[in-house]
Amino acid sequence: MSARLLRTGGPGFLLLPGLLVVGVMLAAPLCLMLALSFQEFVPGQITNGALTIGNYVRLLGDLFYLQVMLETVELGLVVTALALVLGYPLAFFLARTRSRLRAFLTYLIFVPMMISLVIRAYGWMVLLGYKGLLNSVLLSLGLIDTPLRLLNSAHAVVLGLVEVLLPFMVVPVMSALRDIQPSVEEAARALGATPRQTFLKVTLPLSVPGVISGSLMVFSLSITAYALPALLGGAKVKMISAIAYDAMLVSYNWPFGSAVGIAMVVVTTALIYGYLRLTPEKNGHP
Amino acid sequence: MIELESIRKRFGEVDAVRSVSLTVAEGELVSLLGPSGCGKTTTLRIIAGFETPTSGRLRIAGRDMTNVPVERRGLSMVFQNYALFPHLTVFENVAFGLRLRKLPRAEIIEKVKQALAQVGLAELGDRLPRRLSGGQQQRVSLARALVVNPSVLLLDEPLSNLDLKLREQLRDEIRRLQRSLGITAVYVTHDQGEAMAMSDRVAVMRAGRIEQIGTPRSIYEQPATAFVASFIGQCNLLGGRPTADGTGFQTASGSLFRLAERCPAAAVQLAIRPEMLHFGQPPDGANGMAGTVREVVYLGESALVTVALSGGQEVLTATWRIARGTEMPREGDSVALWVAAADCVPVAEETVAERAA
Numbered sequence: 001m002s003a004r005l006l007r008t009g010g011p012g013f014l015l016l017p018g019l020l021v022v023g024v025m026l027a028a029p030l031c032l033m034l035a036l037s038f039q040e041f042v043p044g045q046i047t048n049g050a051l052t053i054g055n056y057v058r059l060l061g062d063l064f065y066l067q068v069m070l071e072t073v074e075l076g077l078v079v080t081a082l083a084l085v086l087g088y089p090l091a092f093f094l095a096r097t098r099s100r101l102r103a104f105l106t107y108l109i110f111v112p113m114m115i116s117l118v119i120r121a122y123g124w125m126v127l128l129g130y131k132g133l134l135n136s137v138l139l140s141l142g143l144i145d146t147p148l149r150l151l152n153s154a155h156a157v158v159l160g161l162v163e164v165l166l167p168f169m170v171v172p173v174m175s176a177l178r179d180i181q182p183s184v185e186e187a188a189r190a191l192g193a194t195p196r197q198t199f200l201k202v203t204l205p206l207s208v209p210g211v212i213s214g215s216l217m218v219f220s221l222s223i224t225a226y227a228l229p230a231l232l233g234g235a236k237v238k239m240i241s242a243i244a245y246d247a248m249l250v251s252y253n254w255p256f257g258s259a260v261g262i263a264m265v266v267v268t269t270a271l272i273y274g275y276l277r278l279t280p281e282k283n284g285h286p
Numbered sequence: 287m288i289e290l291e292s293i294r295k296r297f298g299e300v301d302a303v304r305s306v307s308l309t310v311a312e313g314e315l316v317s318l319l320g321p322s323g324c325g326k327t328t329t330l331r332i333i334a335g336f337e338t339p340t341s342g343r344l345r346i347a348g349r350d351m352t353n354v355p356v357e358r359r360g361l362s363m364v365f366q367n368y369a370l371f372p373h374l375t376v377f378e379n380v381a382f383g384l385r386l387r388k389l390p391r392a393e394i395i396e397k398v399k400q401a402l403a404q405v406g407l408a409e410l411g412d413r414l415p416r417r418l419s420g421g422q423q424q425r426v427s428l429a430r431a432l433v434v435n436p437s438v439l440l441l442d443e444p445l446s447n448l449d450l451k452l453r454e455q456l457r458d459e460i461r462r463l464q465r466s467l468g469i470t471a472v473y474v475t476h477d478q479g480e481a482m483a484m485s486d487r488v489a490v491m492r493a494g495r496i497e498q499i500g501t502p503r504s505i506y507e508q509p510a511t512a513f514v515a516s517f518i519g520q521c522n523l524l525g526g527r528p529t530a531d532g533t534g535f536q537t538a539s540g541s542l543f544r545l546a547e548r549c550p551a552a553a554v555q556l557a558i559r560p561e562m563l564h565f566g567q568p569p570d571g572a573n574g575m576a577g578t579v580r581e582v583v584y585l586g587e588s589a590l591v592t593v594a595l596s597g598g599q600e601v602l603t604a605t606w607r608i609a610r611g612t613e614m615p616r617e618g619d620s621v622a623l624w625v626a627a628a629d630c631v632p633v634a635e636e637t638v639a640e641r642a643a
């Protein structure tokens with residue numbers, strides 16, 4: 001397929017730098033990991049080169065790991081759903097506002113991305129901590145007697161991930177909404193559709209491509225997140241990326257860490273493939 | 287059927303529509319014709335309800351519609367870019383309005399099939415719009431607009447994105463359907479040929495006002511202003527003023543033209559269509575001229591001959607009808623021209639209404 005892509009004419013060679021980066025920095029390590037995941041672990045020398053499926057047997061045979069994988073996917077789905085519910089109205093507003101501030105407001109969406117993720121996580125800690133801002137306010141208002149344990153929970157992780165990943169939902173949905181020709185919605189109105197019917201029957205279906213790409217990005221980024229769950233979830237929330245991290249950098253069991261990584265790639269790919277199959281192709285742009 | 291009363295629309299600092307009053311009779315097709323920015327599209331969008339007039343009133347079928355939302359005006363609209371629903375099949379596009387009206391399934395299928403057959407697309411119901419050509423898409427859009435049996439059909443430059451041959455074909459098709467269904471229609475276009483061919487009446491617009499309204503023939507033969515004369519078809523315009531007794535028009539270089547009717551005092555230019563100019567000696571009562579041929583442009587059924595009149599700087603373009611075996615005038619030839627008094631139309635710089643406003 002890449003041969004055909006490159007043969008499509010002059011500008012094909014412009015793909016080469018990108019292909020090279022992806023090839024060297026993504027595909028090659030992935031292949032190495034795939035190979036490593038089928039090798040035996042020997043403490044002290046990583047692997048002795050002997051082939052085995054033991055790593056996968058361990059991963060899939062242990063309820064703990066399956067549980068972690070399931071919870072990771074579950075968390076990804078919750079984050080995606082929340083980002084969609086919060087992001088769609090925002091994207092709609094930004095796509096449709098006639099305000100002169102529109103460019104500025106769109107810029108505001110990107111501002112948080114300019115701040116390090118770790119710093120934002122610490123921001124949430126300040127807000128949600130045991131002696132944090134939220135607890136202080138609730139205490140002083142007399143709404144609670146003892147501080148709530150807000151940090152180190154799945155809720156904190158979801159909250160943090162939604163905040164961090166919201167732009168990845170808003171931007172594609174916004175551009176899908178902007179791609180809709182105003183006359184298409186006007187045609188619906190002229191045919192007798194109320195603004196609400198026009199939204200449900202025309203605008204919403206036509207924004208589905210943006211919803212799909214936004215959801216895929218938010219979902220894959222949230223199930224592979226490492227730093228934010230580690231900082232906000234603490235020991236309570238174990239996500240699959242943390243398992244991989246521990247295997248790779250704590251116990252130096254690279255073969256098992258690779259198996260975890262490959263399993264994540266397979267699960268993510270399967271979910272994305274399923275999602276794309278579910279949404280009809282006809283929702284593409286004209 | 288449609289009545290616009292002193293409609294005005296301001297966008298910020300700009301008057302898009304200054305003062306438009308217009309009545310469209312039941313079953314009539316009226317074109318709003320003018321260059322871009324003349325306010326024709328805004329006027330149409332006010333009728334549709336996509337814009338609210340800054341002042342003025344709009345009535346459709348006797349009902350005040352000024353503040354009625356689009357979906358309750360009982361009209362249909364056809365757009366320049368077709369505006370089909372890209373996620374729906376041709377069938378579902380046409381069925382859209384019927385489904386909103388909650389018609390029984392069988393009736394919807396029946397009506398959609400009939401509407402698609404009407405525009406010659408009976409076979410294409412299952413296609414998605416993007417799989418159709420521009421002409422086919424606009425036919426679907428027309429079927430979608432007509433199937434709901436609207437009291438008013440609004441067309442916003444529906445043919446502008448199509449190529450010439452298709453444009454003429456679809457133009458006649460739209461006209462035929464509009465007539466046979468007896469639908470009241472307002473048609474926005476910047477193409478004077480389209481407006482002439484389709485309309486019962488043409489409203490020529492400029493700078494937010496209707497400059498002149500009338501049948502295509504009266505607009506063409508009796509333009510009220512220099513703008514109308516030059517916007518519709520080709521026209522020679524000679525500057526000058528009426529003679530003192532009002533029976534003629536004297537051009538800037540001194541030539542005198544007799545007129546069939548009394549010359550209005552406001553006349554500042556004389557409009558003469560190229561095809562009204564004849565070669566040869568003038569018969570009694572006609573206006574004769576002499577000059578030198580500057581340029582000849584061969585067009586097939588005729589040629590356009592540009593003649594510099596002797597005794598001045600004035601230049602006229604005249605139509606030379608080609609007859610087999612005859613010689614065409616050549617550059618440098620001295621020729622005699624004449625025009626009947628009835629074909630000399632004195633025009634004002636602007637309409638009386640404009641100066642009053």
